[in-house]
Amino acid sequence: MKRLMIILMTASISMSLIPQAYAGGDTANGKKVYEEECSDCHSVTAGKNKKGPSFFGVVGRKSATIADFNYSDAMRAKNIAWSPEAINDYIKAPKKSVPGGKMKYDGLDDEKSRTDVIAYIATLH
Amino acid sequence: MKNKYILWGLLLLGLSEPALAVPSFARQTGQDCAACHIGSYGPQLTPYGMKFKMGGYTESDGKEGHIPISAMLVQSFTNTKKDQTEDPAPHFKTNNNASLQEVSVFVAGRVNDNIGGFSQITWSEPDRKTTMDNFDLRFVKPMQIAGNDTIFGISLNNNPTIQDPFNTTPGWKFPYLGSELAPTPAAGQMIAGGLETQVLGATAYTLYDNHWYAELGGYQSFSKNMLNKMNIDPADKISGTSPYWRVAYFNDMHKSAYSVGLFGLSTHILPGREAGPTDKYTDIGIDGSYQFLGTREHVMTVDGSYIHENRKLDASFASDPAIKRNGTVNRLDLSTSYHYDKTYGLTAGFFDITGNKDSVLYEDLVADSGSRTNSPNSRGYTLQADWTPLGKENSWGAPFANMRLAVQYTGYTKFNGAKKDYDGLGRNASDNNTLYTSIWFAL
Numbered sequence: 001m002k003r004l005m006i007i008l009m010t011a012s013i014s015m016s017l018i019p020q021a022y023a024g025g026d027t028a029n030g031k032k033v034y035e036e037e038c039s040d041c042h043s044v045t046a047g048k049n050k051k052g053p054s055f056f057g058v059v060g061r062k063s064a065t066i067a068d069f070n071y072s073d074a075m076r077a078k079n080i081a082w083s084p085e086a087i088n089d090y091i092k093a094p095k096k097s098v099p100g101g102k103m104k105y106d107g108l109d110d111e112k113s114r115t116d117v118i119a120y121i122a123t124l125h
Numbered sequence: 126m127k128n129k130y131i132l133w134g135l136l137l138l139g140l141s142e143p144a145l146a147v148p149s150f151a152r153q154t155g156q157d158c159a160a161c162h163i164g165s166y167g168p169q170l171t172p173y174g175m176k177f178k179m180g181g182y183t184e185s186d187g188k189e190g191h192i193p194i195s196a197m198l199v200q201s202f203t204n205t206k207k208d209q210t211e212d213p214a215p216h217f218k219t220n221n222n223a224s225l226q227e228v229s230v231f232v233a234g235r236v237n238d239n240i241g242g243f244s245q246i247t248w249s250e251p252d253r254k255t256t257m258d259n260f261d262l263r264f265v266k267p268m269q270i271a272g273n274d275t276i277f278g279i280s281l282n283n284n285p286t287i288q289d290p291f292n293t294t295p296g297w298k299f300p301y302l303g304s305e306l307a308p309t310p311a312a313g314q315m316i317a318g319g320l321e322t323q324v325l326g327a328t329a330y331t332l333y334d335n336h337w338y339a340e341l342g343g344y345q346s347f348s349k350n351m352l353n354k355m356n357i358d359p360a361d362k363i364s365g366t367s368p369y370w371r372v373a374y375f376n377d378m379h380k381s382a383y384s385v386g387l388f389g390l391s392t393h394i395l396p397g398r399e400a401g402p403t404d405k406y407t408d409i410g411i412d413g414s415y416q417f418l419g420t421r422e423h424v425m426t427v428d429g430s431y432i433h434e435n436r437k438l439d440a441s442f443a444s445d446p447a448i449k450r451n452g453t454v455n456r457l458d459l460s461t462s463y464h465y466d467k468t469y470g471l472t473a474g475f476f477d478i479t480g481n482k483d484s485v486l487y488e489d490l491v492a493d494s495g496s497r498t499n500s501p502n503s504r505g506y507t508l509q510a511d512w513t514p515l516g517k518e519n520s521w522g523a524p525f526a527n528m529r530l531a532v533q534y535t536g537y538t539k540f541n542g543a544k545k546d547y548d549g550l551g552r553n554a555s556d557n558n559t560l561y562t563s564i565w566f567a568l
Contacts, residue, residue: 035420070187
């Protein structure tokens, strides 16, 4: 019961970090967008880092803080918390958001797709 | 007459397909095999895999200590509809042959951010010897030009098109693995394995703006001494340098991808490595591909290429005027594949070979491999079903344990110029229809 309470509290705190615009995203479509656009390089499994770090628990996490992932110097210098807005800015234009970063992704232009994928990522706790 | 057999040897060299499965790249990058390969197994590349190759195999997870060694084993079984007239290789029967087709060790990985590659050493039961197999060593320099990502690279390799990033050129087109113990059409093309492992090539390439690919380089034959050191039987020699070129447009849209391109090779061959006139082969190809990737649950691909080879056989003509001095060999390949859940695959391929008649190159009354009509024209199809249970992100033993089980059937509707009695000795094209099964391990 104690473990369940911790999980529920963690989930509710995480969800409270999501602004309404992202909380209203379509998580089912967001999962599809993740699989199409992100899954080659990012796992949703906790502790599984591929070319990019795991998406598990990324919403609310401080940037460049997964201990065994080799971030770029540019990402280490970013020093932000991955709020939904910060993630939105980053995946819209990664090279503009973090010049000198390692992510080679050109960016996700479609606003609804960004909203949905952030809503999906926010469920990963 | 000697030159005829040299030519046959060259043609038959084109029948072998490079088979590559290199899990050390997965360990180096932290990626699963499915990220780089359609169906979670080499060599059919995804757009991600193509970029990894164009990036010189240098991408990594940033961690130290990866051991750049992989190994591969292929056990196969070959059945032809009708027994062959003679044993296809020493120690094998005229039909129903099990074969330890390849046991390979790879040194494959990155040296630093600018240098990477692979080299393969292979023992095969049909050949019963260990030889230097394919290699591709690269130097790359990523940079920005006009604000666009650009890669400049140099490849040192020993087989024209082995360095190509697309799934359509002879080194990498379907079928990716096939029998080495079944009859195959007589005519091959120089660019399709005719120089494999006999040459050293240096090509410079660039990928501009992640779309435009261009490559230019040349090949020269290894010396006899060097080939002996690599345990490779010396074949004919290139006179001078054979230029190779390639241009392509590539568009990776994540959910799908496509490419279109042109490529070519021009080769002057000294048969028997003897000074004198040369046989000239000029190959020009056009290719295209499309991949639907979606969520990676349902993946569909279409690949196609057409290669025209023009021949001016001055050397062979000088030694045997019965050989036609000028000729052509053309080859069309089309294939389509569907993979479900990165595990279950179905592929269908079609091929059509045409060329000029020649009573010496395609001789009547030669059992199984001859041509009653003196024609190289052959046509057929290859169907394959495969199962790749490992190689995904959460697979057992990943990224070390990898396996593919495949069943393949090749049917011929025309073989060396005819459907019926093509060799003048009563053998029909369909008698060469081949059932080929393989189990392929890589670690």
